[in-house]
Structures are given as structure tokens and as C-alpha cells.
Amino acid sequence: MYEWYKNVQKIVDEIDGCIKKQKDEALTLKYLAHKLGYSEFYISRKFKEISGMQFRDYLRYRRLAFALKQVRDTEYGILDIALNYGFSSHEAFTRAFKATYGITPSEYRQNPIPVVLRTIIRPFDCYFLGIGGTGMLKSAEDVKTYFITIPTHKFLHIKNYESIGYWDFWQKQSLVSGQDCETICGLLDSIKGKLDDVGGSEANSGSGQIMAFINEPTGRICSWGIPLAECYGVRLSIDYDGEAPSQMHMIDVPETEYIVFEHGPFDFETENSSVEEKIEKAMKEFDYTATGYCLDTTPGRVFYFYHDCTRFWKYIRPVRKV
Structure with a gap:
């Protein structure tokens, strides 16, 4: 089990690194499964088992968290931010943003109220807590x-x-x-x-x-x-x-x-x-x-x-x- 907590930690670290560098080709279950040497199904199952959420959901929430900070802190256009973080259109980004945070990107930019971002998970920390x-x-x-x-x-x-x-x-x-x-x-x-x-x-x-x-x-x-x-x-x-x-x-x-x-x-x-x-x-x-x-x-x-x-x-x- 130790090895899988470490593997999932590698995955979440890889996700954050790729989002920051906007390397979309590396942000797929297929790529990560190949990198770790396991099947996509097995990686997906172990990720859910250890993190408590589906891989695709975690990836979407982390993309949105990074995108929200660009909406808040920069003057980049909403469409540019959407495309930079893997969304196909302004509309798709706005729908996902509002479904997650209860407010559209444009509304948030005008009034950046506190919202709950999906912070990076630390499964390896939880493993060590469990063994004392x-x-x-x-x-x-x-x-x-x-x-x-x-x-x-x-x-x-x-x-x-x-x-x-x-x-x-x-x-x-x-x-x-x-x-x-x-x-x-x-x-x-x-x-x-x-x-x-x-x-x-x-x-x-x-x-x-x-x-x-x-x-x-x-x-x-x-x-x-x-x-x-x-x-x-x-x-x-x-x-x-x-x-x-x-x-x-x-x-x-x-x-x-x-x-x-x-x-x-x-x-x-x-x-x-x-x-x-x-x-x-x-x-x-x-x-x-x-x-x-x-x-x-x-x-x-x-x-x-x-x-x-x-x-x-x-x-x-x-x-x-x-």
C-alpha cells in the first residue's frame, strides 16, 4: 500500500506541474498509466481508492483552481484563460466555473468573493498519519x-x-x-x-x-x-x-x-x-x-x-x- 500512496502522490504532483506548464498532452490517464507502467483502469481505481475522488474530477477541479487565480489576478481575457486551462470554449469554461463556484468568471472578476478551491491532495501525508x-x-x-x-x-x-x-x-x-x-x-x-x-x-x-x-x-x-x-x-x-x-x-x-x-x-x-x-x-x-x-x-x-x-x-x- 505504501507504494500506491507514493504513486498517487506522483500523479497529483505531475498534474500540478503539467497544469502550470500547460502541457495538456501529459494530462491524460493514458499518459500517466504508461509512465507508471499500469493499465488505465488500474490507475483510475487506485486513484479513487486513495484520494476519494475520480481522476477526471480531480483534474477538472485543479484546472479550475488555477484558472480562477488567473481570472482574479490578471487581465487576460476569459476565453484565453479557458483555452489555456484545457476548456474548449468560453461557454464550457463558464459552465464549469459556475457549477463549481456558484458564480461566473466575469462576475467573480468583478467581485472576488471567497470560494472553496480544490487544493492539491496529499495522500502520502495521510499514509504517514495512518502509520503514526x-x-x-x-x-x-x-x-x-x-x-x-x-x-x-x-x-x-x-x-x-x-x-x-x-x-x-x-x-x-x-x-x-x-x-x-x-x-x-x-x-x-x-x-x-x-x-x-x-x-x-x-x-x-x-x-x-x-x-x-x-x-x-x-x-x-x-x-x-x-x-x-x-x-x-x-x-x-x-x-x-x-x-x-x-x-x-x-x-x-x-x-x-x-x-x-x-x-x-x-x-x-x-x-x-x-x-x-x-x-x-x-x-x-x-x-x-x-x-x-x-x-x-x-x-x-x-x-x-x-x-x-x-x-x-x-x-x-x-x-x-x-
Whole structure:
């Protein structure tokens, strides 16, 4: 089964790569089946079994997600966008767009409301969750520590007062109507102007989506000894005036000084657990006495967590002068 989770991961990565490069000839079940050395029927069956959806449906939704961002962010004609992303005509694109998002491309361009995009699936991550981990190879890289000042900004998010960590957070949120991982990540992916978005395709800090922890008196006492509510969301400019999804909170985060604990790129499959241990150890053992700062545990303060194995694992924690 391990091999098939990896194969499906290759397929979804290939799909995104081909959509970005507009290589339509490689976006067929026949091509992918030949590349992996299996029949089209078998590939289709295993894709549905592992991803939970038909190959053709996933491909259509990912094409629409890429196309929506071009409608939102560029002045390209609707027909040009339709043809670039594999639709036969303006009408076919408009029908598919409206059936998926409840609004036509032209209407969306005029008023880009939050909609649920089909984010890239990560079956390999789910496999590792099921077996209880992501490898224990030791990372050779050290944890960097430095101070920064983050200007005033907004934080759009959902939160949970009882969860313990990323997977538990989403498991608990899945029980709340409209707050499951697929819906929230899809909504956040559609929002323009995320401060941390570097153009990534995945629902992580590469596309501007981050975990956070807000100091809340009624929150769960975490391993740091602080009452926290776990959150998931995006940072936005303080001037952001776009529509916010009704199930999310929007707060203003004042300019604050922070300490950053950062580990560089790592292999998710083999090093994720050891990098987490390194970061936790560095935070626990850090000596603030010579810095003139201490951890700021004032209620309302926000701690940020960035996870993108191609760039870094990073905790950003608020501090104040002693």
C-alpha cells in the first residue's frame, strides 16, 4: 500500500506541474498509466481508492483552481484563460466555473468573493498519519535563532480550544460544519493578498496558510505552560478590506517583536519527526537572560508556525523587553 500512496502522490504532483506548464498532452490517464507502467483502469481505481475522488474530477477541479487565480489576478481575457486551462470554449469554461463556484468568471472578476478551491491532495501525508509518523532520520542542520519585528497586520482564521497539534486540530474541526480541512484550505487558497504566499501549490506556508496559537485564558494549557487556542489561517495586510468567510475570525495583530526558531529545508518522509524534536528542544533550552527579552505571554498574543519542507520549519514567538 505504501507504494500506491507514493504513486498517487506522483500523479497529483505531475498534474500540478503539467497544469502550470500547460502541457495538456501529459494530462491524460493514458499518459500517466504508461509512465507508471499500469493499465488505465488500474490507475483510475487506485486513484479513487486513495484520494476519494475520480481522476477526471480531480483534474477538472485543479484546472479550475488555477484558472480562477488567473481570472482574479490578471487581465487576460476569459476565453484565453479557458483555452489555456484545457476548456474548449468560453461557454464550457463558464459552465464549469459556475457549477463549481456558484458564480461566473466575469462576475467573480468583478467581485472576488471567497470560494472553496480544490487544493492539491496529499495522500502520502495521510499514509504517514495512518502509520503514526514520518520517519526518524536525524537532520544534520541546526536551528537558527533570531529576533524580528512584524508590522501590524490582520489574521484571518478558525480556532479550536481543545486540539493538540495539526492532525488533531483538523480531526476536531471536521466535526464542525463548514470548518473541515478541505473547505477551509480551499477558501483560504482563493483569498488574494496573503502576506506569506510565495506561490506554492500546497495548503501550507508556501501558499500563505499557517498554523498559529493565540494566548487565550480559556485555552488548553499546552506543553509550553501557556493557555492557547490552536488556529489555522492567513496573515493579511492591515488594509485588507475583502470579504471574509462567515465561519472565520478576523483580528488585528499589533506590531510586535518576535523570536524566531528556524530549521531549513528537510525531507518530510524521513526527517519530519526529528526536525520537530530539534525545534522543540531549542525553544525549551533557549536562555533569554542575556538578550534583554522574555517570552510575551500576554493574553491575545499570537504565536505563528510555518511548515514547508522545501524551505523551513519555523516557530515565531512574541517577546517583550524585560
